[in-house]
Amino acid sequence: MPLRHVLLALVVVAVWGLNFVFIKLSVEALPPLLVAGLRFLLAAVPAVFFIRPPRASFWLVVAYGLSLGVALYSLLNLAIAWGMPAGLSSLVLQTQAFFTMALAFLMLGERPGRFQIMGAAIAFAGIGVIALERLGQTALLPLGMTLLAAASWGLANVLTRKAGKVDALSFTVWGALAAPLPLLALSFWLEGGDVVMAALRNFGWAELGLIAFQAWPATLVAGGIWSWLLLRHPASVVAPFTLLVPVTGLLSGFLLLGERVSPVEILGTLLVIAGLVVTVLRRPRLVAPAA
Structure with missing residues (x-):
């Protein structure tokens, strides 16, 4: 992967790590499913009126939007609202790299090289070290929901690869729609119409700022860059970069939410960085072309 593409991936990592703080603050202020719905509404509108639809299958675009927008963020927002710490969420969600590799192998025939597998294993060991340090802070249900959210993200990554050479921003915007x-609809059904309407009546500039960051920098800008990278490189090369999200997530949680970072977590972070270095410095030995 060229250096400029590596730097773009690191920008995405920084934005997504910070985004966990914004999610945490937003689900404390608003119903979590409503937050997800408003996020993608703001990401799609008015952008869809100025950006042409991608040259991809309609159903593929819809499937991408449902896996990324509905499955991933309904599960993640609910998990955080029900007690999953922002820092731990940023860690557990990165198991998506392994779901991505597995699904890319099954759906696209992309076979990761041994150095990619080795690097991902080292990085995942680092995530495990940090997660064990924090596991006592959360319950099993939110943890399980975060793992399901990670699987949904992995599916969205593979669907992006399957789309082939399409405009990344267009694919992101129309998928968000x-x-x-x-x-x-889920918000009105599960959280209650009265609760949703009360939240909307009290919606102010602070809530708008929280949603806007998730919609624009985190979804459109970072998501567009991410799709652009996935369309140009194998999923098993791009996905491991998100193993650095816990680093920026932990740092953001420490600086903005006062979450503690222990020596054990620092050790885990160093393992994540080491694993990523092993992964990105070696090309896969055999990679199937995009479908």
């Missing part, structure tokens, strides 16, 4: 209606 598939998410608001299902998310808002």
